[in-house]
Amino acid sequence: MLAIGFVGLSLALVYTEIARLFRPYKALTPPQLTALVNREDALVVDLSATGDFEKGHIAGSRNVQASAFGPEHKLLAGAKERPVVLVCRSGQASAAPAGKLRKAGFQNVYWLDGGVAAWQQAGLPLVKGRA
Numbered sequence: 570m571l572a573i574g575f576v577g578l579s580l581a582l583v584y585t586e587i588a589r590l591f592r593p594y595k596a597l598t599p600p601q602l603t604a605l606v607n608r609e610d611a612l613v614v615d616l617s618a619t620g621d622f623e624k625g626h627i628a629g630s631r632n633v634q635a636s637a638f639g640p641e642h643k644l645l646a647g648a649k650e651r652p653v654v655l656v657c658r659s660g661q662a663s664a665a666p667a668g669k670l671r672k673a674g675f676q677n678v679y680w681l682d683g684g685v686a687a688w689q690q691a692g693l694p695l696v697k698g699r700a
Contacts (some may be wrong), residue, residue, distance in 0.1 A: 570584040596682035598693075599691035602654060605679070607645030609651035615645065616663050617685070625695035627688060630656060632699075638666055652677040661686035 597605065605611045606629065613630040615622055631644055635657070645653065650661040653675055655663035660683040667680040683686065689695065 570645075580616050580686045582660055594664075594678040597654060597679045597692050598614060598682060599688045602679075602681055602688075603693070605652055605654065611654050611679070612644070612648055613654045613656060614638070614664060615656045615685075617656075617658050623696055623698055625685065625689075627656060627685070628696045630692070635662055635666065640670055640675065645675075649675050650677070652679065654679040654681060656681045657684045661688055
């Protein structure tokens, strides 16, 4: 029984990693996000709830509610060629919207793997209040 559970868990991990390789958007680490913002003036969109955003967010990021965000959002007007990075608290809620942007024709779509939590773990600062 234990062996069957181990095999099932192993297959799930392999599937997850293979699916990650074929996503139409790219995952970033916190240092990669910092470099992308500095080099290419990436647009960082934080999909966190307003209260969470105000408690701490990445400097320069813009807050948009996940339920109101999509390729037609006014923040994205004229940003199809610009790098767009989606961020949330844990990195889980920003992945699906990133896929939608890529399908809508945005060329450079990224998401912060691990979200704001990974940013904090990397020892990088957060800004409080509204952007």
